[in-house]
Amino acid sequence: xxxxxxVMKSGHPPTLFAAFLYFDFCFAIWVLNGAMGxxxxxxxxxxxxxxxxxxxxxxxxxxxxxxxxxxxAQYIGRKNAAITEMGVIVLAMAYGFxxxxxxxxxxxMGVLLGIAGASFGVALSLGSGWFxxxxxxxxxxxxxxxxxxxxxxxxxxxxxxxxxxxxxVYGFAGVVxxxxxxxxxxxxxxxxxxxxxxxxxxxxxxxxxxxxAFSLIxxxxxxxxxxxxNFLPTFFYEQFSVTKVEAGRLTMLAALMGSGxxxxxxxxxxxxxxxxVLSVVLLAAVAAFLALTANPSxxxxxxLFMFCFAALGAxxxxxxxxxxxRWPNNTAVAGSMIGEIGALGGAIxxxxxxxxxxxxxxxxxxxxxxAVFAAVVLGCLALWQRxxxxxxxxxxxxxxxxxxxxxxxLQPVTA
Numbered sequence: 001x002x003x004x005x006x007v008m009k010s011g012h013p014p015t016l017f018a019a020f021l022y023f024d025f026c027f028a029i030w031v032l033n034g035a036m037g038x039x040x041x042x043x044x045x046x047x048x049x050x051x052x053x054x055x056x057x058x059x060x061x062x063x064x065x066x067x068x069x070x071x072x073a074q075y076i077g078r079k080n081a082a083i084t085e086m087g088v089i090v091l092a093m094a095y096g097f098x099x100x101x102x103x104x105x106x107x108x109m110g111v112l113l114g115i116a117g118a119s120f121g122v123a124l125s126l127g128s129g130w131f132x133x134x135x136x137x138x139x140x141x142x143x144x145x146x147x148x149x150x151x152x153x154x155x156x157x158x159x160x161x162x163x164x165x166x167x168x169v170y171g172f173a174g175v176v177x178x179x180x181x182x183x184x185x186x187x188x189x190x191x192x193x194x195x196x197x198x199x200x201x202x203x204x205x206x207x208x209x210x211x212x213a214f215s216l217i218x219x220x221x222x223x224x225x226x227x228x229x230n231f232l233p234t235f236f237y238e239q240f241s242v243t244k245v246e247a248g249r250l251t252m253l254a255a256l257m258g259s260g261x262x263x264x265x266x267x268x269x270x271x272x273x274x275x276x277v278l279s280v281v282l283l284a285a286v287a288a289f290l291a292l293t294a295n296p297s298x299x300x301x302x303x304l305f306m307f308c309f310a311a312l313g314a315x316x317x318x319x320x321x322x323x324x325x326r327w328p329n330n331t332a333v334a335g336s337m338i339g340e341i342g343a344l345g346g347a348i349x350x351x352x353x354x355x356x357x358x359x360x361x362x363x364x365x366x367x368x369x370x371a372v373f374a375a376v377v378l379g380c381l382a383l384w385q386r387x388x389x390x391x392x393x394x395x396x397x398x399x400x401x402x403x404x405x406x407x408x409x410l411q412p413v414t415a
Contacts, residue, residue: 016128016143018188019146022119022184025177026123028153029173030062030114030226031150032157032170032173033055033057034232034234035153035233035248037230037231038234048357049351052354053350055231056227057347058117059343059347060343061110063346063347066121066339069119073126074330078191079184079189081122082119085119086177089174090177092109092112094171097170100167121331121335121338121339126190128140134399136321136399137269137321138267140323140324141263144266144316145260147313150255157169158233159248213380214323217377220345221285222316223342223348225312225346227346228254228309228312230346230350231353232254232255235353239301242298253302253305255309261311261313261317262316265277266317266318266321269317273398275396277314278318278319281312282377283378286375286378289368289371290367292364293368320335325392326392352370
């Protein structure tokens with residue numbers, strides 16, 4: 001096994017660090033409304049369904065914006081796209097600080113928070129672009145560990161909201177966003193892995209069965225991660241009557257597991273194969289979601305969520321070990337498309353949980369739905385991998401020793 005030092009020497013660590021920091025701070029801003037959900041709900045006396053919609057809106061907006069940003073990055077460069085996005089985010093935070101004063105304003109702010117959620121595909125492609133195929137899983141895992149921004153949001157937003165008011169948190173976030181912006185300008189270097197392609201070639205991943213298969217898996221892994229990350233503060237607050245700050249801290253424990261394990265998932269995907277790791281991950285997710293339907297104690301619920309987030313985080317890392325192997329020449333676009341569909345799954349989850357609580361009096365139905373969905377996708381993965389292995393990937397999802405020269409020209413999906 002290659003040492004971490006050897007892996008870092010094979011690429012450009014300063015760019016990887018800048019990509020991680022960029023994604024980390026963007027992710028923190030993306031989930032701000034979720035982290036402050038109990039405060040906003042109390043201010044405007046929201047119903048569970050209204051709370052679920054308010055929390056899901058930034059996820060939905062971020063999902064929709066991911067693919068356009070990925071396409072833009074193919075033309076102006078990933079570094080330039082990241083810098084442009086962060087500049088717009090600072091302006092959006094100024095709007096939140098000065099202008100939000102009603103529930104409708106919160107919804108509008110949710111759309112603006114979605115700008116930060118668009119960073120995913122660009123960050124991972126930028127961070128891994130300097131690394132060879134056999135180390136891209138680990139590189140993407142490190143860049144993708146920026147979803148630890150959830151930890152920053154749930155750790156700092158509730159105490160700041162309690163001390164200064166939740167609208168003030170937008171202002172703090174805008175100032176802090178200047179840190180990754182400066183780091184990106186100074187340290188990042190555009191990777192040399194882009195090739196001149198037409199727009200049709202850039203979006204070719206949209207017309208392959210593999211693109212939609214990857215997206216469906218990501219609905220479970222990342223959709224579950226981002227959806228639960230946003231909803232857990234409200235869940236803990238309502239289910240166990242803990243304080244708003246305590247709800248944030250409990251969410252932090254679960255989110256921290258998912259963020260850290262993403263790197264491990266990418267590493268083991270390089271070594272054991274992304275398909276093998278994903279199979280284990282999906283099975284673990286099914287078990288965790290079903291166990292949560294039993295309404296366990298606060299301590300056991302927290303442990304189960306930590307286990308669930310660890311599985312989902314490892315799955316995120318494993319899936320994106322496979323993406324650059326399948327689409328080596330347009331990873332940013334493919335990653336953005338897959339991330340977009342996956343995030344849409346995350347937008348569904350808070351709504352399902354909110355509706356479940358409002359109409360059944362408990363959250364169990366939402367967990368059952370996601371468990372069944374994960375089980376179906378696990379079965380599909382067993383079928384899909386039969387066509388993948390030997391075509392563009394090795395046994396169990398490891399990198400081929402001699403990658404196909406053009407993995408983007410497979411047969412399109414037919415009706």
